[in-house]
Amino acid sequence: MASSRQIPPSKMPGPDFASSLPSSFRTGSPIAQEIVARDIAECSEDGIVNDAFRDGSESDTESEDGPTLYRQPVGIAFGYRRPSLLPEPLEEPVLTKVEKKQSRNEERSLLRDNHILPPKHAVEAEPSRFTSMYNRLFSTKVRKTPGGDDVPQITVDASETSPLLPGGGTAGALPEEHLTEQWEAAVASGKIQTTWQREAKTLTVYSRSLIVTFVLQYSVNIASIFAVGHIGKIELGAVSLASMTANITCYAPFQGLATSLDTLCAQAYGSGHRHLVGLQFQRMTYFLCTLMIPVAMLWVFAEDILLKIIPEPLSAELAGLYMKIIIAGLPGFIFLESGKRFVQAQGLFHATTYVLLIAAPINVFLNWLLVWYLGWGFVGAPISIAITQNLMAVLLLLYVMFVDGSQCWGGFNSRALTNWGPMVRLALPGMIMVAAEWLAFEVLTLVASQFGTSYLAAQSILVTLTSTTFQIPFPLSIAASTRVANLIGAKLVPAAKTSAKVAFGGACLVGIFNMTLLSSLRYQLPLLFTKDEEVISIVAKIMPLCAFMQIFDGLAAMSHGLLRGIGRQHFGGYANLISYYLIALPISFATGLGLDWKLEGLWLGVTIGLLVVAAVEFWYICVSDWKQSAREAERRNAAG
Structure with missing residues (x-):
C-alpha cells in the first residue's frame, strides 16, 4: 500500500518547508492513521528499518496469548486545570510489557478471590477472632453462599517443580495456557465477581499517585x-x-x-x-x-x-x-x-x-x-x-x-x-474542548474585577482554594474511569457496576471531607493568602457556598470519569458545555450583576451548574446499556 501512494513534497530530497507546509493542509482520509501511515511509508522508502527491536529486546507491544484485563487510561493530560471536558480518544493506547504483567496478576487475584484458583498462601484451619474480624471487614475474597455450587478449582499435572502442599508455590506456578483457559471459562459462566473491599483498595492504589502528581x-x-x-x-x-x-x-x-x-x-x-x-x-x-x-x-x-x-x-x-x-x-x-x-x-x-x-x-x-x-x-x-x-x-x-x-x-x-x-x-x-472549559471558569475572574480590588482578591483566594480541593476528586475519577474500563473490557459488567458504586461513594466522602474542611476553616484559610481584613471578610462570607459546592464538584468529576469508563464520554462533553454556558454562566451573570449579589451570585451559578451536570450524567450512567459498552470494548480490543 505504501508504494502505491503518491509521494508528497515531504518525501522529496531536501524538503522545502514553505512549499510542503501548505500542501499538508489538503490531506484527507482518517487523520491519525494517515499521519502515522505516511511517516511509516517515508521510513520504508528511505530505507529506514523498523527500529522497535534494534536493541534486541522483546517488543513491548508484541502480542501475547492469554487474557488482557488491564487497559490504561487514555486522553489524560496531567495538568492543573479543572478538567471535565476531555476530548474523546480516537484510538486505545498500546499495552506495554509491564501493563500486560499487571493484567495477568490482576486476573490471578480475581480467580483466587472467587475461589477458582487455590489461595496464594496457606489458609489457617482455625483462624483467630482478630483474623476473622479483619477478614470480614477488609478481605477482598467473595463470600461463598451457603449451599451454593462450588466452583471447581483448576488442577495442573504434577512435575518436578510442582508444590508438594496445597496452596504452596508462587503465583507463577500456574502455566499461562491453563490460566487463559480457566479465566475465559470463568468469565463465560459468570463466575467472576468482585467485592466493595477490592474495589475500594484498587481505587485507592490507582488514585494515590495521581493525587500526588x-x-x-x-x-x-x-x-x-x-x-x-x-x-x-x-x-x-x-x-x-x-x-x-x-x-x-x-x-x-x-x-x-x-x-x-x-x-x-x-x-x-x-x-x-x-x-x-x-x-x-x-x-x-x-x-x-x-x-x-x-x-x-x-x-x-x-x-x-x-x-x-x-x-x-x-x-x-x-x-x-x-x-x-x-x-x-x-x-x-x-x-x-x-x-x-x-x-x-x-x-x-x-x-x-x-x-x-x-x-x-x-x-x-x-x-x-x-x-x-x-x-x-x-x-x-x-x-x-x-x-x-x-x-x-x-x-x-x-x-x-x-x-x-x-x-x-x-x-x-x-x-x-x-x-x-x-x-x-x-x-x-481537543483545543476547543479544553479552551471552552477554561473560559467558562476564568471569565468569572474577569467579571469579579468589575466589583473592585477587594472582590478580585477574594475571587483569587476562592478559586485557588476550590481548585486545590478539586485535585482530590478528579484523580479519583481518573482511577474510577480506568478501573471501570478494565472491567468492561474484560466483559465483567456486574463487577464494573460494583466498582462504579464504590466510586460514587468515594466521591461523596471526598466531597463531604472538602466541604467540612472549607466550612470549618472559613476564617483561617484566607489568612494563608492575605492579612487584609476586608478581603478576609468577603472570602469568609462566600466560603459556605463554596464548601457546599464541593459535593457537586466531586460528583460531577466522578460522573464524567464513569462516563469515560463505559465509553460514553461524548455525552459528558455535551452535558458540561450546556451546564456551563446555558445554566451556570447565565445564572452567575443574572445574580452577580443583575441582582448585585456580586461574588455570591457568581458562585451560585457555578454551584447550580455542577448540580445539574452531576444529576444528568449519573442519570445517563444508570440508564445506559453497560453490556453494549462491553460489546463495543470487545470489538475495539479485537480490532486493536
Whole structure:
C-alpha cells in the first residue's frame, strides 16, 4: 500500500518547508492513521528499518496469548486545570510489557478471590477472632453462599517443580495456557465477581499517585499566589488576573493542542517504529513554538488591553508586567506539555511525578527567595514561574536521557517541519474542548474585577482554594474511569457496576471531607493568602457556598470519569458545555450583576451548574446499556 501512494513534497530530497507546509493542509482520509501511515511509508522508502527491536529486546507491544484485563487510561493530560471536558480518544493506547504483567496478576487475584484458583498462601484451619474480624471487614475474597455450587478449582499435572502442599508455590506456578483457559471459562459462566473491599483498595492504589502528581503540579501555580498575597490585595488580584489571561490566551489552547499526541504517539509506538514517537513530539513542539511568537507579542501588550477592560489601572498594570516576565517560561511549558506525552506513550507515567517531586519544592523556595528574602516583591513571582517551567523541561529531558525513554528518540528530523495539516486538524477538537472549559471558569475572574480590588482578591483566594480541593476528586475519577474500563473490557459488567458504586461513594466522602474542611476553616484559610481584613471578610462570607459546592464538584468529576469508563464520554462533553454556558454562566451573570449579589451570585451559578451536570450524567450512567459498552470494548480490543 505504501508504494502505491503518491509521494508528497515531504518525501522529496531536501524538503522545502514553505512549499510542503501548505500542501499538508489538503490531506484527507482518517487523520491519525494517515499521519502515522505516511511517516511509516517515508521510513520504508528511505530505507529506514523498523527500529522497535534494534536493541534486541522483546517488543513491548508484541502480542501475547492469554487474557488482557488491564487497559490504561487514555486522553489524560496531567495538568492543573479543572478538567471535565476531555476530548474523546480516537484510538486505545498500546499495552506495554509491564501493563500486560499487571493484567495477568490482576486476573490471578480475581480467580483466587472467587475461589477458582487455590489461595496464594496457606489458609489457617482455625483462624483467630482478630483474623476473622479483619477478614470480614477488609478481605477482598467473595463470600461463598451457603449451599451454593462450588466452583471447581483448576488442577495442573504434577512435575518436578510442582508444590508438594496445597496452596504452596508462587503465583507463577500456574502455566499461562491453563490460566487463559480457566479465566475465559470463568468469565463465560459468570463466575467472576468482585467485592466493595477490592474495589475500594484498587481505587485507592490507582488514585494515590495521581493525587500526588496533581497536587504537586498545581502547587507550582499557587505558590506565587501565596507569596504575593501578603504584599497587598492589589497584587493578589493582579496575579489572578494575569493567570486568567495567560490560561485563556495560551496555556489552555496549547494544552488542548498537545492532547493530540495522546493518540499520535501511542499509534506511533504501536506501529513498531519507536523513532516515530520522537518525530511526533518534534512536530508538535515546533508547531507550538511557532504559535508562541504571536502569543508573546500579545502578552507584551497585555497591559494596554487589560486597561480597556479592567476598571482598576494598577491591577491591569501589574498583570501586564507579570505576563511580560512569564514569556521567558513559554519554551519550557511547550517542551513539558509535548514531552510528557512522549514519555506517557511509552508507559512511563511516573516520569512527570518524579520531575514534580524535584521542581515543586524548588518553586516554593524560589518564591520565598525572590519575593521576600531578596526583596524583589511582585516581580519575583513571575520570575519564579518562568524558572520553574524551564526547570521542569530540563528535568524531563534528563530523565529521558539518563533514566528511560531515549529508545523512542531517533534524532532531529527535518520531516518534523512537514505534514502539519493533519496534525492540526486532529488537535483542534481537543483545543476547543479544553479552551471552552477554561473560559467558562476564568471569565468569572474577569467579571469579579468589575466589583473592585477587594472582590478580585477574594475571587483569587476562592478559586485557588476550590481548585486545590478539586485535585482530590478528579484523580479519583481518573482511577474510577480506568478501573471501570478494565472491567468492561474484560466483559465483567456486574463487577464494573460494583466498582462504579464504590466510586460514587468515594466521591461523596471526598466531597463531604472538602466541604467540612472549607466550612470549618472559613476564617483561617484566607489568612494563608492575605492579612487584609476586608478581603478576609468577603472570602469568609462566600466560603459556605463554596464548601457546599464541593459535593457537586466531586460528583460531577466522578460522573464524567464513569462516563469515560463505559465509553460514553461524548455525552459528558455535551452535558458540561450546556451546564456551563446555558445554566451556570447565565445564572452567575443574572445574580452577580443583575441582582448585585456580586461574588455570591457568581458562585451560585457555578454551584447550580455542577448540580445539574452531576444529576444528568449519573442519570445517563444508570440508564445506559453497560453490556453494549462491553460489546463495543470487545470489538475495539479485537480490532486493536
